[in-house]
Amino acid sequence: MSSPATVTLPIAEAEALAIGALEACGASAPNARATAHALVAAEADGQAGHGLSRVPSYAAQTLAGKVDGKAVPKLTQTGAASLRVNAGRGFAYPAIDAAIEALPPLAHNAGVAAAGIYASHHAGQAGLHAERLADQGLIALIVSNTPAAMAFAGGRRATLGTNPLAFAAPIAGRAPLVIDLALSQVARSKVVAAQKAGKPIPIGWAVDADGTPTTDPAAALKGTLEPIGGPKGAALALMVEVLCGALAGGRYGWEASSFLDATGDSPQVGQVLVAFDPASFAGAGFPARMADIVAAITADGARLPGDRRLAARARAHEHGLSISAALHQEILSIHA
C-alpha cells in the first residue's frame, strides 16, 4: 500500500504538532501555543496560506533568532481608549491576543478603543482576530502592513505591502459578518504557483520591473503586484502603512524583511486594531440593523462575506484537517 498523499489530523492534534515544532526551535510555551492556535484556526477556515504551511518557516525564523520565540508582549495603556503594544520582535499572535484581551473593556467604557502594535510579524488570517472582537459584541477594524510588494501610485518600486484589512461586526443569533482582504488584486502566492506550474498569469495581476503589465510570472515576481483599483488600492495600502508604521510605530513595507525566510532582522511590521461599541453609537437599534443587512444580502441571492470560511471551519471540526503528507513529515522532522 502506498503512503497517502495527505494526512488528516484532529484540530487538537494539529495544534500539538505545530506547538512541538515551534518549541523545539526555542519558542516559549505560551508563544508556541498562541501561534499554533492561530495557524490551525486559519487552516481550519480554509486559509492554508496562513495555516500549517507556515510552521517550517516560523520554526526556522525562531531557530535563527530572526524572531524572538521567547518575546513577551508589553502592553501600555496610554489613554482611556488607547493601547501601545510592543511585540518585542516576536510573533504577532501573542501581541494580538494581548490587545484583544485588553480592548473590550476600554471600548465598552469609552465607546471606541484602539491598539497599536509594533516590532511585530505576520498577522496571519486577520479576519480571525476581528471575529474574536465581534464575538464580544464589538465592531472591529484591523489592519496590518506586510513586506514590500506593490508600488506607490505613480511609482515603480515594490514599497507598499499588500496590507490586509479585516473587519467584523456581530450579528444576533449567528456568527459575525467578517471581511478579510489584502489590497492587492491577488496574493503573491498565486503568482508563485503559476510560475511553478509553468502557466501565464492574467493581465491585471502584476507589472514587471519596468511597470509594464505582464503575463510572465517570473517577470511579475521581479516587478510589483497590482493593487485593487489601481491608484485607489495603492492609496488604501498607503493608509495602512501610515497606521501601522507612523501611528503604531512598526516598520514600513519597504523597510521590513520577509515573513518567509530566516535571514536578516525581524520584519517588525505593525498592526492597528480598532474596536467600536455599538451601544455608544446607534445603541439599542444595532441588532435589528445588522439583521437588515443579512436580509438585504440574502434577498439579492448573495452571500455574507466569510460564510465560506464558516463552512470550512465546521467541516474541519467534524472531520479534522487534511494537510499534505510532505508538510506533515516536514513539521514532524522539526521536532526531532
Added chain:
Amino acid sequence: MSSPATVTLPIAEAEALAIGALEACGASAPNARATAHALVAAEADGQAGHGLSRVPSYAAQTLAGKVDGKAVPKLTQTGAASLRVNAGRGFAYPAIDAAIEALPPLAHNAGVAAAGIYASHHAGQAGLHAERLADQGLIALIVSNTPAAMAFAGGRRATLGTNPLAFAAPIAGRAPLVIDLALSQVARSKVVAAQKAGKPIPIGWAVDADGTPTTDPAAALKGTLEPIGGPKGAALALMVEVLCGALAGGRYGWEASSFLDATGDSPQVGQVLVAFDPASFAGAGFPARMADIVAAITADGARLPGDRRLAARARAHEHGLSISAALHQEILSIHA
C-alpha cells in the same frame, strides 16, 4: 461681444453666491454658511462634482423640504471617546463641523475618538473633513455611505453606495497627506458624461441589469457600477454600510433616496469619523516617521495623494474660481 463661457469669482464671492441661493430656499444662515463653505472648498480643490454644481439641487431639496435647511445638529457624548450626532435630516456639513469641533479634545484625552452621524446627507469632498482633523495633529479616517449604486459580491441589484473613504495624517512643515476615494472604479458622473457625449465606456466601469459587463452607458446606468477589485471593493463598501448604517444609525445605501433630486424623504445616510492622537501610540517618533513616508514616495518619483488638490487650491485662492456662466446664472436665478 458674446457672453463669456465661464465666470471667475473670488472665493469669498463664490461663497456669498451659494449662501444667497441656499438662504433664499429657506436654509438657516449657519447651515447655508457651512454648506457653501464646503462646496466652495471642494470647487477650489478641483473637485467640481462636490462643488458649486451642487447648489441648484441642494437649493431645490431645501425648498421642497426633502432636506431640513433649518436643522440644528444634536451632538451627544456617549462615552469618553464617542459622539453620536443627529444631523436632523439637514445637510451633512453642519453635523460634520460639529463633530470636527468636538472630536479633537476627546482624541487628545483618550488616544482615539469617534463620531457617528445619522439622518445625514451628501458628505461632499470627505478628504477636506479629514484634512481639518489632521490640521489639528490627528490622524483621521472618515467614511460615508451614499445611495445604492453597486451590487453585493455575488449580487445583482444596486444596493451598496460607492461609499467614499477619506484618510488624513499630519506632516510637519507641509500640508497633511490626504487620501480621498470612492469604492467604485469610477464615479457615476463619468458614466453620465459618456452617455451625454454619446461615447462608449470602457469594460470594467459597470455592468448592465443582468450583471454583464457593458460599454453602453445607458445600459450601465440601469445596472450597477463596478467596485474596485471586484468582490474586495464590494466587501469594503459593505464595511462602510455597517459603520454608517448599523453603527452610526444612518440609512443604508439601498434605503437612501437620491442626493441629487428633490423628491422623496431625506436620504438620511450616515458618516463615521475616527480620530487618532499619534501622541498616544508611536508618540515622539511620529513626525520623523511621516517624513520617512514623504521621502520614500518622492524617492520613487511618485506624488503624495492629494498634492494635485493643493495645487488647484493655491490657484483658486490666487485667481478665483471659474465656473460656467450657465451655472452662475442658474445659481443667481435662485436668489430672485
